[in-house]
Amino acid sequence: MGVGTPPQNLTVCFDTGSASMWVPSMTCTTESCNRHSKFEYKSSSTxxxxxxxxxxxxxxxxxxxxxxxxxxTITDSPLVLTNQTLGLTDSSSLDFTNASCDGIFGLALPALAKDAWQMPAFFRMIQQGMLRDPVFSVWMDPNPNAVPAGEVLFGGADPSRFTGHLHFIRVISQKHWVVPMNSTVYVNEDPVELRAFQAVLDTGSSVITASTADANTINAAIPGLEYAAEDNLWVVQGGCQNVTSLPNITLLLAGTPYVLTPEQYVLQVYHRPGNEVTELFCMSSIVGGGPLYTIVLGANFHRAYYTVYAYDARTNTPTVGLAANVRSWSASASPDRTPIQNLTYMAHGLKVPSEAPPPGADSTDLEGTLLAAAPFVDESAWQLLSQSDGPMHVPGQPTNLAAVKPADAALKNVDVQLHSAAQSAQIQDSTGHA
Incomplete structure (x- = not known):
């Protein structure tokens, strides 16, 4: 991403779990800043x-x-966003030293922004009529070591990156990309009961995070995993050669099954006692320490499923579309990315939750705001996620975001490559997303 005039190239992690955008400032002298490119704001005329x-x-x-x-300035066929507010860090802790990117490009929903300057850039793109459609799409290479690690596409979806149909699910939070989830998951065909009843799609997380109780429940139900108390991890018994013998895990998101194979939910990592790298071992990517009633679906899930993040400006409705990823990186076969309007023939309509939170449950979203059960949405409600001349406004946010008719806009469809498979495992906030 280029920042300033002329553009200064910095890398960012595209993070659907954060609203903020920030990059290191030229004034930052901490070790974590010195390991990354810094923005020389004095050299920018704008x-x-x-x-x-x-x-x-x-x-x-x-x-x-x-x-x-x-x-x-985003990519070489540039999407140019003027007057974008961003944070310039003059201090950052050591936790960011080994981050795979210089800064963060927040892509959460506007209500997560606690201050006006934190309004996610994606919604300013919609405001300025810069996108063909008010969506962005994420494809991550199923190979976690691939370079580039994947692709973010602003303004559309690329059918060469997924197989089958996109299933769209209505988001049930105003802050995060949260979708309803059945509290029963399946290890092969065996049901496993959890407390979680919702899932958040988070590209900034390197793993799948659940509450400690739910993570232990899932991992204990997987034959072939054992708990390594000294590392507080669930590891594959007998080593990585046994990964393929593990069962599949199935999550039900709004009633639709999403299967993760053992190759998709197991991570290969090196044990590093002190500064020495020793043996390779394999661990479950389903880890504890997350929100009580929520599962955070991070990079492992995105490597398995192409994800379309969409916002209907007329009804103030965010939705998420999911389809199985293609298996490997290749140059896109589509000379022109498919706009979301043309994806309706691939989709099966908006899915409805298979179950609502239990009566009286203290269900909260990641910020502690009470969630109502998601309204059922049928296919007639899927009237193209397009821009309109109605206001785009989230309660409690400034009302200066006005949706623009496509005819008034220079419509673009821009993709950027994810530069690293690491997805910033060191970066975690108080919600538990990485």
């Missing part, structure tokens, strides 16, 4: 400082600095 400072505290680490605005 930079404007704001009299606002910020601090973001994550589960592991923190960043802080000052807010400014400048021009963003």
């Amino acid at each position: 930079y404007q400082a704001a009299s606002v400072s910020f601090t973001i505290t994550y589960k592991n680490g923190h960043v802080g600095g000052n807010v400014g605005s400048d021009t963003l």
